[in-house]
Amino acid sequence: MKLLKKTNRYYLLFTSIILTLASTLLFITLNFVSEQQDELNLHTRQEQVINQIRKNGTNPYLPPYIEVKEIPKLINSENRLGETHIYNPIENEKEEYTELIIDKKIKDKNYRIIIRNSHVDADDYVFSILVIILILFGLMLGGLAIINSLISSKVWSVFYVNLAKIQKFSINQKEPIKLDDSNILEFTELNKAIEKLTNTTQSEFKALKEFTENASHEMQTPLAIVQLNTENLIQDVTLNESQSKMLEKIGNATNRMSSLTQGLLLLAKIDNQQFGIDEQVNVSDTVNTQITFYNDLFDSKKLTFTSNIESNIFIKGNHLLCQILFSNLLNNAIKHNINKGKITVILTPKMFKISNTGTEPKVKTNQLFDRFKKSSSLNNSVGLGLSIVKKISIYFDWRISYLYEKGEHSICVFF
Amino acid sequence: MKLLIIEDEPDLLESIVRYFENAKHICEHAKNYIIAEDKIAGFDYDIIILDITLPDGNGLNLLPSIKESQTDCGVIIVSAKNALDDKIAGLDLGADDYITKPFHLAELNSRINALLRRNQFKGDNTLVFNEIELNIKTQEASINKKLLVLTQKEYALLLYFITNKHRVITKQSIAEHLWGDYMDMADNFDFIYTHIRNLRKKIHELDGEDYLKTVYGLGYKYTDHN
Numbered sequence: 176m177k178l179l180k181k182t183n184r185y186y187l188l189f190t191s192i193i194l195t196l197a198s199t200l201l202f203i204t205l206n207f208v209s210e211q212q213d214e215l216n217l218h219t220r221q222e223q224v225i226n227q228i229r230k231n232g233t234n235p236y237l238p239p240y241i242e243v244k245e246i247p248k249l250i251n252s253e254n255r256l257g258e259t260h261i262y263n264p265i266e267n268e269k270e271e272y273t274e275l276i277i278d279k280k281i282k283d284k285n286y287r288i289i290i291r292n293s294h295v296d297a298d299d300y301v302f303s304i305l306v307i308i309l310i311l312f313g314l315m316l317g318g319l320a321i322i323n324s325l326i327s328s329k330v331w332s333v334f335y336v337n338l339a340k341i342q343k344f345s346i347n348q349k350e351p352i353k354l355d356d357s358n359i360l361e362f363t364e365l366n367k368a369i370e371k372l373t374n375t376t377q378s379e380f381k382a383l384k385e386f387t388e389n390a391s392h393e394m395q396t397p398l399a400i401v402q403l404n405t406e407n408l409i410q411d412v413t414l415n416e417s418q419s420k421m422l423e424k425i426g427n428a429t430n431r432m433s434s435l436t437q438g439l440l441l442l443a444k445i446d447n448q449q450f451g452i453d454e455q456v457n458v459s460d461t462v463n464t465q466i467t468f469y470n471d472l473f474d475s476k477k478l479t480f481t482s483n484i485e486s487n488i489f490i491k492g493n494h495l496l497c498q499i500l501f502s503n504l505l506n507n508a509i510k511h512n513i514n515k516g517k518i519t520v521i522l523t524p525k526m527f528k529i530s531n532t533g534t535e536p537k538v539k540t541n542q543l544f545d546r547f548k549k550s551s552s553l554n555n556s557v558g559l560g561l562s563i564v565k566k567i568s569i570y571f572d573w574r575i576s577y578l579y580e581k582g583e584h585s586i587c588v589f590f
Numbered sequence: 591m592k593l594l595i596i597e598d599e600p601d602l603l604e605s606i607v608r609y610f611e612n613a614k615h616i617c618e619h620a621k622n623y624i625i626a627e628d629k630i631a632g633f634d635y636d637i638i639i640l641d642i643t644l645p646d647g648n649g650l651n652l653l654p655s656i657k658e659s660q661t662d663c664g665v666i667i668v669s670a671k672n673a674l675d676d677k678i679a680g681l682d683l684g685a686d687d688y689i690t691k692p693f694h695l696a697e698l699n700s701r702i703n704a705l706l707r708r709n710q711f712k713g714d715n716t717l718v719f720n721e722i723e724l725n726i727k728t729q730e731a732s733i734n735k736k737l738l739v740l741t742q743k744e745y746a747l748l749l750y751f752i753t754n755k756h757r758v759i760t761k762q763s764i765a766e767h768l769w770g771d772y773m774d775m776a777d778n779f780d781f782i783y784t785h786i787r788n789l790r791k792k793i794h795e796l797d798g799e800d801y802l803k804t805v806y807g808l809g810y811k812y813t814d815h816n
Contacts (some may be wrong), residue, residue, distance in 0.1 A: 396599050397672055399692035403605035406695050409758045409808050419806035428807070430762055433692055440670075468769055475781035 179327050185215070190319065194312040202305055204369040206412060210273075211298045214256065217290045221254075224288055228281050228383040239272060242289040249285050250255040258289070260505035270295055318362060337366065346380050347446065384446055391440035398436065401429050445566050450493045452571060458497065459486045462522055465501045472509050473518070482520040486527075490590050493573050500567045502562040504529050504586060511584065530585040591706060592616045595636040596626045596652070597668070598644050606639065609695045623647035629655055634663070636710070637702050640685070641668040642676060650676070653683040664705035666698070694763035695755045703753045720814060721753045721798060735799040744789045751802065751812035758806055760809040786810070 224235055224243065234243045239261045255276045260269045271294040278287050302561045335352045344352050354366040409422050444450065461483055473480050490497075508518050508531035518531035563584075568575040574589040591609055597603040598621050607617045610651045617687060618633070620626035623646045630638075630652065633780070642649035649667065656665055667680040667688045677688050686708075687701050707726055709713055717724040729745055731738040740748065748769050751759070761779035790800055803811045 193807075392670060396602065400599070400605065402603040402692045403609075403695060406760070406763075407605060407608060409760070409805070416806055419808050423807040424655070426760060426762065429692075471781045474784060483760045576753065589722065 179324070179331070183323055186319065186323070187313050187316065190316055194316070198305065198312065201308060202301070205301045205304060209301060213273050213292050213294075213297065214275075217256075217273065217292055218254075218498060220290045221277065221288060223277055224290065225279065225281060226507070228286065228288075232282070234286075239291050241291075242287075244287045244289075245310075246278065246285050246287045249280060250287075250328065251276075252278050252280075261291075271298070289417055330357075330359060333359075334362060337362075337369075341369065345364055346373075347448070348377075349448075351377060355534065384443055388440060388443040391436045391443065394436045396434075398429060398433050401425070401557055402433070405429065438563055441563060442559075442566055444498070445570050450496055450570070452491065452493050454492060454494055455489050456497045458488045458490050458494045458527070459484055459522060461494075461497050461518065462501050462527070465498065465505055466520070469505050469509060472506075476509060476512060477515045478509065478512055479515075479517040480520075481517065482522075484520065484522040488522060488524050490571075494569045496570065500588075501527070503564050503587075507560050507564075507586075508584075525590060527588045528585060532582055532583050536579055536584070549587075591636045591702075593618065593702075594626075594629055594633075595619045596639065596649065597641045598622055601639075602641075606695070606698070623649070623652070626652055627655065629639070631659055634660060636663060636784045637687060637705060638663055638665045639667055639668060639698070640704075642680065643670070650679055652684055653680065653685060657684045662709045664702070664709050666701055666705065668693070694760065694766065696750070696757065696763045698758045698766055700750055700753050712759070717749070717752055719755060719801070719812075722748075722752070722793075724749055724752065727731050733793065733796045734813070736796055738792060738796055738798075739755070740789070740792065741785075743785050744792070747785055747789055751810070754812070755801075756811065756813045756815060758809050758811045764809070 195265060215369060220241070222557060227233065227235060228243065234245070235241045236243060240590045255273055257276070258375075259274050261272055262268070263270045263353050267464075273294065274291045276287065276289045278285065279433055293540040333355050340352060352370060357366070372454055393445045405422060405425055409419070409426075414422070466482065468478070504527075505518075507521075508529050511533045512518065513529045513533060518532075519528075519530045521528040565575060568588055571590075576589075578587075593615055595603060595606050595610075595617060597606065597619065600621070603619055603621065607619060610617050615802070618629060619687055620629050623644045626640075626649075638660070640649050640652060640656075653665065656663065662811070664687070665685045667676075667685045669680065669688055680688055686705055686756075689698055689701060697719055709725075715726055717726060722738075723732050723735070724730070724745075731745060733746055746768055747764070750764065761782060764782055765779045768785075786802065790802060792794040793800060799814075801812050801814055803813060805811050
């Protein structure tokens with residue numbers, strides 16, 4: 176749940192409890208004070224009435240407030256406090272009264288003195304006060320919630336802006352991350368920490384990429400030296416068969432190493448975004464050219480080749496990378512094919528599909544595009560081909576999928 | 591032919607020099623920018639092989655002065671693979687061709703010869719090997735003056751062999767020469783057999799001698815020596 180909601184919930188719960196307690200307490204206190212006042216009032220009036228009777232001998236009679244009756248005998252000479260309901264003809268309803276009753280002997284006569292006070296006013300007061308307090312508390316709560324919302328969304332907006340920036344961040348991007356400032360301490364601290372983290376990771380990543388590129392690059396020269404010296408060595412006419420074989424193996428291994436470093440270098444360059452993607456590439460032509468180049472390889476394995484290539488399909492991308500992509504896919508289809516197998520190529524404005532017959536892959540499908548995972552035991556394949564294909568697809572934002580069904584591998588590239 | 595090889599890596603330099611001196615060419619070398627500049631200003635060359643990654647400067651910057659002080663000199667730049675920018679820049683600045691590291695000496699030789707033919711004969715000459723004659727301009731081959739009808743690849747193959755005569759050429763270098771960069775990923779070059787077999791057959795049909803010798807598993811040698 177959102178932070179706002181959570182904190183609000185706690186505030187509201189806490190405030191409600193406090194306010195409920197406070198209102199209850201207030202109510203009880205007001206009532207108590209009111210009753211105390213009432214009692215005091217009754218006692219005072221009682222005193223006044225007793226004095227009046229004593230002095231003037233008159234029997235005050237003001238029902239229901241004051242009732243004095245002569246009684247033959249004193250029944251209860253203690254003060255009795257009670258509640259009673261009396262009908263008020265003016266208001267036409269029964270009203271509540273507190274009454275103080277005492278039986279007293281004044282100047283040789285026995286009197287029952289009843290003093291009454293109406294609750295109504297006091298009750299009304301208490302009720303009004305309570306209502307006002309409750310409304311006030313209600314406003315407070317409501318106001319608290321609203322102000323909380325308004326201020327919080329203003330305060331949190333910076334957070335959300337920065338959150339979006341962080342979500343869009345890629346370690347590979349050229350610029351470092353730039354977060355919006357805030358005058359809230361926690362957010363500033365967080366900003367600084369994130370900027371430091373991303374800057375460090377970016378520079379380390381860049382260093383790693385440069386290292387890979389440099390290493391691959393540096394390897395070209397020793398490889399060239401091996402190759403050239405081997406080429407000079409094989410000119411020697413006194414070589415015997417076993418020596419020739421060894422030189423052949425050296426030659427092959429050097430080729431594989433060369434392929435490998437070229438591939439790694441290419442991957443590093445793509446990572447480095449060293450290839451533009453603004454060219455309008457005639458994909459139909461590219462595919463057809465590649466196929467022409469590979470014709471001889473088709474023949475050598477006696478492969479049947481069928482194709483359905485729509486012409487004049489143009490896609491935004493990079494010429495060289497497109498060539499490499501299709502070349503790798505074709506090469507792969509030939510390499511992992513069986514003798515007298517077949518290859519099918521389909522090209523539409525939406526996708527490129529290549530299928531080839533072949534044995535079941537030994538590697539999990541989702542790992543096929545990882546570096547160096549080879550799907551068959553062909554020792555000579557370097558294993559980078561498909562990962563280059565994958566990287567180029569990602570670079571161009573093309574989706575790629577692989578399927579093995581009924582003895583055929585199919586790779587589909589969606590533009 | 592007089593060659594200038596501008597290369598900072600001594601082992602590479604030595605291999606190249608050895609190869610071309612064996613082929614009876616005059617080789618001079620420069621191991622850095624300053625020495626190269628000096629030589630270019632002072633002497634004439636037929637071909638300059640220029641490695642653009644020099645320790646004290648970008649080799650590409652030598653191209654303008656080469657164009658200025660050399661006449662009819664062919665320049666081949668040596669660069670890293672997939673370095674498209676370097677290639678384009680080099681060709682724009684006046685280089686005639688480029689080759690990427692690592693390369694085959696046979697390939698370098700082939701390119702240098704093609705350059706020479708372009709520069710010195712303006713592409714109009716014939717290459718002769720015993721009874722075989724190749725007309726560079728028309729790209730036609732003949733044996734004892736009889737026309738040998740060849741496909742484009744077969745002609746290129748024959749030209750490659752004759753240019754690199756008496757030397758063992760690997761299958762890989764043949765594949766790369768004929769099919770270009772796409773072949774560096776192929777693990778098996780046996781597909782070139784077909785073309786070689788067809789070429790041999792056509793030459794045989796015209797009573798030509800088969801100078802193409804297979805050398806164990808290493809490759810082929812086109813020679814009339816025994």
